[in-house]
Amino acid sequence: MNIADQHRSVGRPREFEEDRVLDAVMNTFWNQGYEGTSLKDLCSATGLHKGSLYQAFGDKHQLFLKSLKYYMEQSFKEVAASAYLHDSPMANLRSLLNEITTKCIEGEGCMVVNSMVEMAPHDQEVKQMIDQSYAMKQRFLTDLIDRAQRDGEITIKQEPDRLAAVLMVTLAGLAATVKGFSNTDHISHVLEDVLSSWA
Amino acid sequence: MNIADQHRSVGRPREFEEDRVLDAVMNTFWNQGYEGTSLKDLCSATGLHKGSLYQAFGDKHQLFLKSLKYYMEQSFKEVAASAYLHDSPMANLRSLLNEITTKCIEGEGCMVVNSMVEMAPHDQEVKQMIDQSYAMKQRFLTDLIDRAQRDGEITIKQEPDRLAAVLMVTLAGLAATVKGFSNTDHISHVLEDVLSSWA
DNA sequence: CATATTTATGACCAATTGGTAATTAATAAT
DNA sequence: ATTATTAATTACCAATTGGTCATAAATATG
Numbered sequence: 325m326n327i328a329d330q331h332r333s334v335g336r337p338r339e340f341e342e343d344r345v346l347d348a349v350m351n352t353f354w355n356q357g358y359e360g361t362s363l364k365d366l367c368s369a370t371g372l373h374k375g376s377l378y379q380a381f382g383d384k385h386q387l388f389l390k391s392l393k394y395y396m397e398q399s400f401k402e403v404a405a406s407a408y409l410h411d412s413p414m415a416n417l418r419s420l421l422n423e424i425t426t427k428c429i430e431g432e433g434c435m436v437v438n439s440m441v442e443m444a445p446h447d448q449e450v451k452q453m454i455d456q457s458y459a460m461k462q463r464f465l466t467d468l469i470d471r472a473q474r475d476g477e478i479t480i481k482q483e484p485d486r487l488a489a490v491l492m493v494t495l496a497g498l499a500a501t502v503k504g505f506s507n508t509d510h511i512s513h514v515l516e517d518v519l520s521s522w523a
Numbered sequence: 524m525n526i527a528d529q530h531r532s533v534g535r536p537r538e539f540e541e542d543r544v545l546d547a548v549m550n551t552f553w554n555q556g557y558e559g560t561s562l563k564d565l566c567s568a569t570g571l572h573k574g575s576l577y578q579a580f581g582d583k584h585q586l587f588l589k590s591l592k593y594y595m596e597q598s599f600k601e602v603a604a605s606a607y608l609h610d611s612p613m614a615n616l617r618s619l620l621n622e623i624t625t626k627c628i629e630g631e632g633c634m635v636v637n638s639m640v641e642m643a644p645h646d647q648e649v650k651q652m653i654d655q656s657y658a659m660k661q662r663f664l665t666d667l668i669d670r671a672q673r674d675g676e677i678t679i680k681q682e683p684d685r686l687a688a689v690l691m692v693t694l695a696g697l698a699a700t701v702k703g704f705s706n707t708d709h710i711s712h713v714l715e716d717v718l719s720s721w722a
Numbered sequence: 723c724a725t726a727t728t729t730a731t732g733a734c735c736a737a738t739t740g741g742t743a744a745t746t747a748a749t750a751a752t
Numbered sequence: 753a754t755t756a757t758t759a760a761t762t763a764c765c766a767a768t769t770g771g772t773c774a775t776a777a778a779t780a781t782g
Contacts, residue, residue: 335728336778357641359558363770373731374771380729384770432644440703441640442556445631454703479720486716490693493713497696504639504653514692517685521678521720534758535748562740572761573741579759583740 342380343394345370349381350391354435357442358388389449395435396457403427407468414477417468421515424495429508434499441500462488478522487522494518541579542593544569548580549590553634556641557587588648594634595656602626603663612670613677619667620714623694628707633698640699661687677721686721693717 348369352361363374363384370377381387406423407416428434436454443450465488472478478487494515501511547568551560562573562583569576580586605622606615627633635653642649664687671677677686693714700710 334780357558359556376730437699438640441637441699444703451703482716489709490713490716493696493700493710494693496699497692500636500640500695500699501692504643504650510688511692514689517681517689533750575760
């Protein structure tokens with residue numbers, strides 16, 4: 325019995341899996357935004373009544389924060405794995421960017437970028453979460469770039485963190501642009517093109 | 524007497540300037556988003572009662588479309604001028620990107636990118652407007668890049684339209700990223716860095 | 723079986739939402 | 753001056769919003 329279950333050992337047991345609900349909530353906020361999502365939307369997405377949602381996760385805002393955190397963890401896990409497939413840092417960087425691009429196009433964007441645009445300017449908590457996630461990802465990229473530079477596979481005309489900043493902005497741009505167009509042919513190769521210009 | 528004024532020659536005259544109202548509406552939608560803006564917000568921003576807003580511009584959605592169109596026209600005018608200051612296409616491209624970057628950081632983003640993220644997937648009319656604006660800007664950049672390439676100031680390893688696609692995505696990324704951070708030092712030079720990697 | 727505890731459900735709430743309609747006010751044409 | 757026309761203002765509306773609360777149901781403990 326772990327700590328998370330401990331306070332549930334007494335009383336009526338939950339009829340839902342927390343992660344499954346969080347996943348449904350996440351998806352709803354992801355493609356409708358915070359203001360565009362009503363509690364009714366969340367109820368029909370999760371199959372729960374709002375009373376249950378409130379009791380289990382708190383109000384709409386807390387629910388959003390938790391689903392955003394969930395998104396950040398899940399999406400990073402899903403994607404970071406592809407940066408360890410090869411021996412060469414450059415190959416790893418390439419497959420990481422390809423993976424992100426593919427996921428981004430399939431999933432029609434990125435919940436972090438959506439939240440950055442919609443909420444960050446008016447929501448300190450969201451802003452803070454994004455700040456952390458951004459810093460971590462930037463370090464991740466900087467490290468890969470640094471090693472690729474040492475291997476001589478990337479130009480050393482720029483510092484690794486500046487190149488990483490370019491990637492971060494380009495990735496955000498990809499996530500934003502994907503939402504505007506049905507045909508994504510003209511943007512699917514953008515990350516590759518940026519990378520190839522660093523040869 | 525022009526056509527626009529013709530139907531106003533009879534009856535009580537308007538007490539507001541259409542453009543001033545549209546400007547206030549635009550700014551409100553720009554930094555609160557569509558769903559995040561209520562009619563009350565628009566009334567206090569414009570000083571008009573909602574009855575007047577409806578009569579003059581239609582419902583909330585039409586009002587948004589008109590203010591988005593207004594934004595597209597105004598922002599393009601403001602920015603495009605800086606692409607004609609110098610003789611060299613490369614210098615013009617550089618000052619254009621600098622101007623966009625500056626405006627983007629000052630104004631905390633771009634209404635088109637905001638709308639792309641929030642609305643395009645669920646709003647055909649918005650999507651269409653963005654599509655047009657995107658195509659025009661991409662042509663504008665492609666043309667500049669093409670001429671800079673002919674001058675030998677930009678690598679010819681990539682086609683102009685692919686380089687332009689990179690710029691478009693990076694610009695969208697800039698507009699999105701700007702909204703997430705108070706300190707913009709780490710992104711202010713991204714466009715320059717992209718450009719310099721094309722030397 | 724009784725009790726304590728937790729969850730699920732549905733009724734309930736005030737406030738706000740986008741939107742309409744009736745009334746009043748201001749102008750041009752007659 | 754009267755009338756037609758347009759605009760400004762106000763009152764009004766049904767629906768939805770996020771959020772709470774009382775009650776019923778399900779479990780573990782004693």
